[in-house]
Amino acid sequence: MVQVSKKLLTPIEITALLIGIMADINSASAPNSVVNIAKQDGWISAALGAIYPLYVAFIAIYIAGRFPKDNILILSKKYFGNVIGTMANFLFFLSFFSYFPSVSSTTLDVSRTYIVGFLTPLKIYIVMMLLGSYSAYKGVKVLARVCVLNIFAFVAIIALSFIILMYGSLMNIMPIFGSGFMSIAKGAVGTTYDYAAMEIIFLLYPLINDSKKLKSSVLKAVAFICFMYTWIVFITIYCLGIDIIPKTIWSFFSATESIKIEALHNLRFLYIFLWILTAFKTIALLYYVCISILHEFHKSIGNKISYGVLGIIVIFITMTFFPDRLSRESIVSVTTKFSVGFNLLYITVIAAIIFVKKDGKGAIK
Amino acid sequence: MQLNKNYIYLICGAALFAYLRIGQGKVENVEEVDIASGIGYGIRKEATSNANYVIPINSIIYSELGKNTSTIHTGIAITTGKTRANRQLKNDKEFFVGTEKVYIFEDSISNFGIKGVVDILFKNPSVNEDGYCTVCIGDVKNYFDYEVEGYDSPSDYIAGMIKNSSGYNFFGKEYTIRDVYLMIESEGRNLVLPYIELSEKGFKINGAALFKKDKLITFLRIEDTRVMNMLRENKSTGILTIQKSPDQFINMSAKVKRKVKCVKEVGKYKFEIDLNINGDIISNKLYKDLPSKVSIKKEFENDIEKRTKAACEDFLQKMKNDYKLDCLELGRVAVAKYGRGTGVDWNEIVCNSDIKVNVKVNVDKVGRGVY
Numbered sequence: 043m044v045q046v047s048k049k050l051l052t053p054i055e056i057t058a059l060l061i062g063i064m065a066d067i068n069s070a071s072a073p074n075s076v077v078n079i080a081k082q083d084g085w086i087s088a089a090l091g092a093i094y095p096l097y098v099a100f101i102a103i104y105i106a107g108r109f110p111k112d113n114i115l116i117l118s119k120k121y122f123g124n125v126i127g128t129m130a131n132f133l134f135f136l137s138f139f140s141y142f143p144s145v146s147s148t149t150l151d152v153s154r155t156y157i158v159g160f161l162t163p164l165k166i167y168i169v170m171m172l173l174g175s176y177s178a179y180k181g182v183k184v185l186a187r188v189c190v191l192n193i194f195a196f197v198a199i200i201a202l203s204f205i206i207l208m209y210g211s212l213m214n215i216m217p218i219f220g221s222g223f224m225s226i227a228k229g230a231v232g233t234t235y236d237y238a239a240m241e242i243i244f245l246l247y248p249l250i251n252d253s254k255k256l257k258s259s260v261l262k263a264v265a266f267i268c269f270m271y272t273w274i275v276f277i278t279i280y281c282l283g284i285d286i287i288p289k290t291i292w293s294f295f296s297a298t299e300s301i302k303i304e305a306l307h308n309l310r311f312l313y314i315f316l317w318i319l320t321a322f323k324t325i326a327l328l329y330y331v332c333i334s335i336l337h338e339f340h341k342s343i344g345n346k347i348s349y350g351v352l353g354i355i356v357i358f359i360t361m362t363f364f365p366d367r368l369s370r371e372s373i374v375s376v377t378t379k380f381s382v383g384f385n386l387l388y389i390t391v392i393a394a395i396i397f398v399k400k401d402g403k404g405a406i407k
Numbered sequence: 408m409q410l411n412k413n414y415i416y417l418i419c420g421a422a423l424f425a426y427l428r429i430g431q432g433k434v435e436n437v438e439e440v441d442i443a444s445g446i447g448y449g450i451r452k453e454a455t456s457n458a459n460y461v462i463p464i465n466s467i468i469y470s471e472l473g474k475n476t477s478t479i480h481t482g483i484a485i486t487t488g489k490t491r492a493n494r495q496l497k498n499d500k501e502f503f504v505g506t507e508k509v510y511i512f513e514d515s516i517s518n519f520g521i522k523g524v525v526d527i528l529f530k531n532p533s534v535n536e537d538g539y540c541t542v543c544i545g546d547v548k549n550y551f552d553y554e555v556e557g558y559d560s561p562s563d564y565i566a567g568m569i570k571n572s573s574g575y576n577f578f579g580k581e582y583t584i585r586d587v588y589l590m591i592e593s594e595g596r597n598l599v600l601p602y603i604e605l606s607e608k609g610f611k612i613n614g615a616a617l618f619k620k621d622k623l624i625t626f627l628r629i630e631d632t633r634v635m636n637m638l639r640e641n642k643s644t645g646i647l648t649i650q651k652s653p654d655q656f657i658n659m660s661a662k663v664k665r666k667v668k669c670v671k672e673v674g675k676y677k678f679e680i681d682l683n684i685n686g687d688i689i690s691n692k693l694y695k696d697l698p699s700k701v702s703i704k705k706e707f708e709n710d711i712e713k714r715t716k717a718a719c720e721d722f723l724q725k726m727k728n729d730y731k732l733d734c735l736e737l738g739r740v741a742v743a744k745y746g747r748g749t750g751v752d753w754n755e756i757v758c759n760s761d762i763k764v765n766v767k768v769n770v771d772k773v774g775r776g777v778y
Contacts, residue, residue, distance in 0.1 A: 081747060156532050165427050216743035284747065285592045289529070299536050300585065308536070 050251035051186050053259035058189035059182075059246060059327070060263035063239045064095065065196065065270065066145050067152055067321035070292040072236050072271055073278040077287045080229025081221040082214065084284075085276035087229030092268035094382070095240040099260045101389045106247040106256050108396050108403055114244035114389070115338045121395050128339065134241075134388060135335040137381035141239055142328045142356050144374045146170060147364040149321040152292065156314050163361060171353035173322050178329035179349055182249065185323075185330055192323050195316040196270060202301070202309060203277050209300040210281035235378045236271060240264075241385045242331055291367070329353075441466045441500040444477065445562025447547030448524045449513035451483075458519070459483050462490045464507075465551040465562045466500075477560030479551045487527045505533045508566035510540045510584055512600075513547050517616060517623035522591070525621065529588055536585045539569040542602040542616040542623070550605055565603060565610060572601055572612055576629070577636035577645035577663065591621050595738030595753045599639065602626055617734050619754065624732055634722040637715075638680055638764070639735045641665045647686065647711055649693060657693040659711065659770070661686035667740045676760040678737050684715070687772040698773040708768045719764040726758070733757035 051059070076084035109117060114134070119127035150166050158166065177185060219226075243260060250256050274294050278287060281297040290296045294313075301309040332352060336343040364370045395401075445465040452458045463481040470476065480498045482490030491502055510528070512521050528534050543550055555564045572578040581590070582600055590598040598618035603610050615632040617624045627635060636643055643663050650656035664683040669676060691697055694707050726734060731754065738753030 161427075168423070169427070213739055213743040217746055220746045283589065283593045285594055286589055289592065302537055310532075 049181075049183055049249075051183065051246065051249045052251060053255040055183075055186035055190060056243075056246060056250055056256065057259040057263045057266070058193050059186050060240060060243060060260065061196070061266055062185075062189035062192055062320075062323055063242050063327045063331075064237060064263075064267045065320060066141075066324040067148050067317055068145070069236050069271060069274060070152070070294040070317060072233065073275045073287050073293045074291070075232040075235070076229040076275060077279065077284050077293075078229075079232060080226050082216065082279055082284050083219060083221045083226050084229055084279055085215075085272050086219075087226050088233055088275040089268060089272045090226065090230040091233030091237050091271070092264060093230070094234055095237045095264045095267065097386070098240045098243065098389065099264050101393045102243040102247060102260060103257050104393055105244070105389075105396060106253065108401060110253045110403065111248050113246075113248050114392065115335065117392055117396075118388070121392060130388060131335065131338060133384055135332065137241070137385050138239065138328060138331045138335070140377035140381050142325075142332065143360040143364050144370055144377070145321065145324055145328065146356060146360050147370050149318070149325070150360075151367060152314065152321070153318060155291075156295070156310070157318070164357070167357045167360065170322065170325055171357060174325035174329045175349040175353050177323075177326040178333060179346070182246075182330060182334075185326055188323055188326070192320060193266075195319060196266075199313065199316055200270060200273055202312070203273070203298065205301045205309075206277050206281050206297055210277075211283075212280070214280055214283040215276070233271065234382050235374065237267070238378065238382055239328075241389065242327070244389065245331065245334060439500060440503045441480065441498060442469070443504060443507045444560045445509040445511065445551065445565065446504075446507050447511045447513065447543075447551060448516045448521070449547050450516040450519050452515075452519075457485060459485060460487050460490055460516075460524075461513075461547075462487065462494070462524075463548050463551055464494065465560050467559050475559040477551070477562070479548060481548065487523055504531060505535055507535050507538050507562070509562045509569065510538055511547050511550060511565065511603075512540065512542050514542060514544050514602075514616075514623065517542050517618070520621045521587075521618075522621040525584075525587060525591065528584060534584070537583050539566050539582050540584055540587050540600055541565065541569050541582070542600050544602065544604050544626075550603075550610070553605060553609070555609070561610070568603065568610060568612060569601060573644065575644065575646050575660075576612075577633050577640065577643040579636065579640035579643060591618070593739070594747055595733070595740075595742040596736055597732060597734055597754070599635075599734055601632075617730060617732055619732055625730055631722060631725070634718050635726075635734060637663050637682065638665065638719055638722070646689075647684070647715065649707075649710060649714065651693060655693045656690070657688065657697075657707065658690045659686040660689045661768075667737060669737070669741045669744050671741075671745055676741055676756055678740070678757070678760060678762045680719075680735070680737075680762065680764050682715070682719070682764065682766045684711075684766065684768045685771050686768070688770060688774060691773075691777065697770075698777060704770055708770060712766045712768045715768070716764055716766045719766070723762050723764070727762075731755075731758050737762070 072088065073084060076087045080087040105114070105117070115131050118130050121127070122130055146167065149170060150163055153166055154161070154163070177188060247253070247256055278293050278297045281300055282293060287293045295310055298309045298313045303309060329349070329352065333344055333348065336348070342348070363373060441464070443464045443466045447463045447465070449461040450458050451461055461481060461483050463479045465477055465479055468476050468478055480494050482494030484490045484493045495502060512524075516524065550565070551561055553561050555561050558564050569582050573580050578601060587598060590596045598621070600616050600618070601612045602614060602616040604613045612629070614627045614629045615635060616626055633645060637645070641664065645661055645663070647659045647661045648656060661684045664685070666681040666683070668679040668681070671677075688697065694703050697703050697707060726732065733754045737757045741753070741756075
């Protein structure tokens with residue numbers, strides 16, 4: 043019994059895992075994706091974009107209330123039958139898997155631009171996948187602890203970025219609401235990639251040790267991530283202005299360069315150090331998600347060899363189809379639509395079936 | 408069996424480590440790297456349509472005797488990137504950026520447009536973004552050749568000059584390459600840099616260079632520069648003076664707070680610049696009893712207000728009619744209030760609009776007494 047409760051996750055660990063999978067290295071370029079459409083009101087778009095994870099959170103809370111012990115893979119087999127359920131689960135797997143190469147290649151780009159320009163991509167991928175597979179192999183409890191530690195990194199990132207307030211100008215933010223409501227709403231669509239992968243909660247909720255606290259921990263994660271993105275976009279526009287942001291690729295790093303400190307030259311190095319750790323953690327989490335979904339299809343997936351094979355597949359896909367930023371962005375714009383669209387449909391349909399059938403615990407028959 | 412497994416892990420680990428290490432860049436000693444302390448940019452146009460970029464790098468030679476000296480490696484080529492190839496042909500050390508303290512743009516390249524060289528700096532993440540920028544008149548190589556006693560390189564000296572220019576001449580603090588990136592492209596802003604000249608006596612900041620986008624429009628002499636800086640920068644510091652004769656004068660160390668209001672009336676913009684000057688009297692041979700009598704203090708404040716306002720209005724007339732340039736960042740204020748991306752030319756609008764200056768002077772401290 044003691045063994046079981048050790049494996050279960052505490053509410054704070056659930057929050058950390060959810061923040062961990064949403065906040066990947068791409069959030070350093072979150073301002074770029076909103077500023078093109080929403081201009082100086084991009085930060086409002088970033089806040090509005092949180093509607094998507096909020097919707098996922100409410101569906102998760104609803105389903106978890108009815109079936110606290112069954113994850114979505116079991117539920118879909120139960121309602122769709124074995125064949126269609128397995129197919130739907132495979133698409134669910136693909137929706138997560140599609141983030142894997144793009145996150146890896148973004149991490150590669152950042153590290154090769156800012157840190158280790160002399161290393162070949164393959165070497166960086168090998169280190170990345172070794173770190174990811176090792177921590178994923180250690181299980182979800184270890185990952186959760188890594189994510190809790192990572193939250194401290196985020197808090198440090200946000201706290202230090204308050205110094206940027208000294209270097210920018212409020213004139214860059216004004217006029218507020220000047221770009222019109224339609225542009226702000228359209229800009230919010232651009233943040234979906236940053237807010238994506240919240241659907242991991244449908245695999246995690248059976249693992250929580252106190253299912254009553256699921257609601258608060260999920261909502262806390264959404265609130266934290268919403269605040270973090272809004273702040274990142276706000277402070278970047280505040281510091282650089284909307285004319286410069288499209289000229290940079292990772293605009294948040296450019297904003298942090300304005301903080302001058304002795305010895306380290308500027309804060310960018312510290313930020314990239316924290317952000318690379320974040321990226322490795324996201325890769326480990328994606329590793330865990332992919333393996334744990336595949337485990338439902340065949341029990342043998344989950345041993346050491348499968349971790350190695352997945353790593354090699356990801357490296358192969360990344361090096362073949364994502365060799366540079368432009369090809370990545372053209373693929374990601376398609377795969378994100380697929381992933382987000384499918385995931386929303388999938389969870390909505392299952393929630394609707396549960397609602398109509400009045401199934402599960404506590405349902406009024 | 409257990410032992411064998413460990414051996415396999417060990418061998419795999421060692422092989423992986425060796426693979427990761429192969430081909431990694433070797434770390435050079437400081438003596439083997441070209442430590443740049445300043446970069447100059449120039450362009451030489453030939454009779455044909457062709458032009459050559461001339462980019463000399465002022466690099467420090469570290470000597471064991473304790474006295475470091477500097478040298479110049481110049482790259483000349485038809486593009487900015489190709490100058491590196493040309494420079495390496497004449498250089499015994501590896502090219503390396505990241506330690507430069509100052510970027511000097513010649514007037515030649517400033518007239519031509521500095522966007523090409525700003526771009527090559529912007530792309531490279533290892534460039535020192537806190538390096539100061541300035542404009543020089545004439546060949547930048549002469550500036551790097553000039554030896555300043557007690558300094559490793561003249562670049563160090565020039566960087567210090569630009570950094571501390573904000574002391575007594577109302578200069579701002581935004582002259583780093585970072586600010587250049589931001590100012591060239593932002594809507595409603597124009598780049599202004601201090602410019603330096605070299606004479607037998609050494610380097611001197613002789614005023615400000617006004618840019619429109621990335622092209623030089625004109626140079627301002629130092630008298631006009633002081634007034635422009637007062638109207639342009641917030642919280643600038645400088646010296647205000649009234650002099651009647653060589654032994655009758657008063658000096659005030661002033662701190663200027665600037666506030667701009669913008670109103671749009673029937674399609675026309677109206678700007679109002681409020682200068683709130685707070686200062687200490689640092690020497691006074693003109694107004695007797697200034698520290699003791701309120702009426703005299705008021706009189707002095709009124710006098711200096713009038714003089715400053717007249718100087719400002721004089722400058723505004725020059726700006727509107729001669730330079731035809733919004734060098735006071737008024738467009739930025741209008742943009743923040745009435746919306747961005749409208750595609751209008753703020754230089755034209757600001758120069759055709761009504762600009763009012765209000766000056767308010769307040770004497771803060773008078774020192775410890777009157778001698």
